[in-house]
Amino acid sequence: MKKVNLKIKDKIMLMNMGILIPVITFIYIITINNLYSNVIKSSIDFLTKESYNTQLYIENYIEKDQDLDAETSFINKGPLINTYLANKLNFRTQIYDKTGNILSDSVMNNLNLYNEDITDSINGNKAYVVKKIDGNMYVLFSSPIYFKNVTLGCIRYIYPLHSGQEIINNMFVIMGIIACLSVFISWILSRLFSEKIAGPIKELKIVSEKIAKGEYDNKIEIESGDEIEDFAKTFNLTTESIKNYIESLKEEKQKQKNFLDNVTHELKTPLTAIIGYSELIPRLENKKDVEDSLIYIKKEGRRLLKLVEELLELSKIGKAEFNVDRNGNNLCEVIEEALNVIQLRAKKYDIEIIKEIFDTNLFIDKDKTKQVILNVLDNAIKYSECTSIIVKMEEKDSCVILSIIDDGIGIEKNHLDKLFEPINGVKKVNSISKNGNGLGLCICKEIMKKQNGDIEIYSEEKKWTSVKIIFRKSY
Structure with missing residues (x-):
């Protein structure tokens, strides 16, 4: 039998093919x-x-x-x-x-x-x-x-x-194409540039491992003038695409988290009122007081139901924000309803409520506006350590301004600009509640902006805090 003599390049090529193909x-x-x-x-x-x-x-x-x-x-x-x-x-x-x-x-x-x-x-x-x-x-x-x-x-x-x-079929075709290309390229490079293969492959391996660990800023720099260089460029583009995709996933996750936090805060206010009045009823002896408490529970229950229905609708259409439904409403009545909801808590902490309000009709979302007012009053009760809260209205130019002023400990100047940012809040050591999530004022700002209004906060430390809720009379 005649012995077959192969050159070293042929041996390298056959060895590579013999390993690569299996x-x-x-x-x-x-x-x-x-x-x-x-x-x-x-x-x-x-x-x-x-x-x-x-x-x-x-x-x-x-x-x-x-x-x-x-x-x-x-x-x-x-x-x-x-x-x-x-x-x-x-x-x-x-x-x-x-x-x-x-x-x-x-x-x-x-x-x-x-x-x-x-x-x-x-x-x-x-x-x-x-x-x-x-x-x-x-x-x-x-x-x-x-x-x-x-x-x-x-x-x-x-x-x-x-x-x-479909994924399996596509993967079947893609892997088949990649397999064929890999064999072909390896065969060419084994014959012509076998001594130059190890370097680029090693570099590719190192960068791939880093990318597998999440280090997507790593790039492959190969200037070989052949398919490996093209592959490196495509790999870099793919890495950049993966990086952008992961960033978009993180942003979407954050949006979902913010939406969940907003929902939690939205549900908290009516639930607090319902629980407060339900705890009060067993201690009431006057029948009219019991009936009034039941009326407030019913109102807040309906508001909670409406809010849940809105959240379900938002979930169906894939939105993560609240809409406002503006109609003609008497702002004075909205304020009175909000004050009735928090009066038990104010009384519990011996906080005097002083009203200076008047009737005025505005084009607003009643429930959302009530939510804003309740949120501001709730913050004053929980965090300000005040003894009185002044609720007053005034007309200025084409605006109606509702001011809620407490005589509490105030807010530091370096915190004022951050109060309307999500997940920001001012937590006082001696405040009634230390569990604020910092979302309330952010939601209030959004609600007022959608009603063509605004909300502003002014404060002097250790003296007072004034929250101005601004309504514009124009539609």
């Missing part, structure tokens, strides 16, 4: 399999969680129907329940009775989808199969439905894997 193939197979497994696992986790919600929903639904036994109610209400779940989840669902007969299918067709998952589910186990339907992959996930430890039947989710399958 490694790429192995990574290719492992990655695709892992990606497929993760898509399936993610889908199963989602459907498992949803099955618990469905169990609770159906159980509560059946409990309300006291005219029929649970099994009959489940059979009769099955189609209605299935329609609701399919509309809610936006994918196909089926409901089976305990014998395996289908009660309802949100999509009517002639395909027989009965599989072992239905049998397992009726026997009390959650089960699933992955099946191709009309050329598309689906997870058929079945979960038993119980009522008082008795199996009524099961629900099956027919969950499409379109997006996951």
Whole structure:
């Protein structure tokens, strides 16, 4: 047998190809399999969680129907329940009775989808199969439905894997392209520039490790005049894109946090009033005082309900801010309502409320304006250590100015400019409350700006603080 003599370049090339091709193939197979497994696992986790919600929903639904036994109610209400779940989840669902007969299918067709998952589910186990339907992959996930430890039947989710399958297919193509390119480039470089490969690859490895640790400012600087240099430039662009994307995620997370903080603060004021009056009622002997307290509780309860409805609406349309609904309202009446809400707390801390107000109609959002006034009064009670609060109105040019002045400890000058910033507050050691979140005045500023008004704060340390809420008469 004739001995084959290979040059060193050929040996390097064959050695590199012999290592590179199996490694790429192995990574290719492992990655695709892992990606497929993760898509399936993610889908199963989602459907498992949803099955618990469905169990609770159906159980509560059946409990309300006291005219029929649970099994009959489940059979009769099955189609209605299935329609609701399919509309809610936006994918196909089926409901089976305990014998395996289908009660309802949100999509009517002639395909027989009965599989072992239905049998397992009726026997009390959650089960699933992955099946191709009309050329598309689906997870058929079945979960038993119980009522008082008795199996009524099961629900099956027919969950499409379109997006996951698309990701797998795209990854399949991308990794195939990358694999082919890697082999081709390695073959060329092994023959022509084998001695120059180690340096750039080492540099790429070092920078990749730094980027993997979150150090996105690192750049690859390679001036080889070939594909490696182009790859380095593309890598830098990709790194910059990742950095920008992560920054945008952080900003979005902060917006969501701010929105949650705003919601918490919005809900706090009416809840405080409701709790205060509910605690007062058992100590009241006069029937009229009890009735008045119940009226305030009802008003604040309705305001709280309206606020919750608004928050739910904002959540549906994906907004993270509050809108104002301006109408003609008597500012004097709004002030009186706010004073009635906080009068118990003011009395508790022996704070005298002095009013100098008059009737005037303005184009404002009544509830939001009341919230602003309550917030300012609440801050005065909690933080100022005052003995009296003056609430007075005055007209100046085309404005109505509501001033809320306390004779408390005042605010340091270096803090005044920061009071309207989110997550900023002035916390006093001896104040009634040390738990302010610093969001109240920020919200008040936003509300007044949206009403074509403003809010300003003036203070002299150890003497007084004056908050001016400015309303413009023009629409």
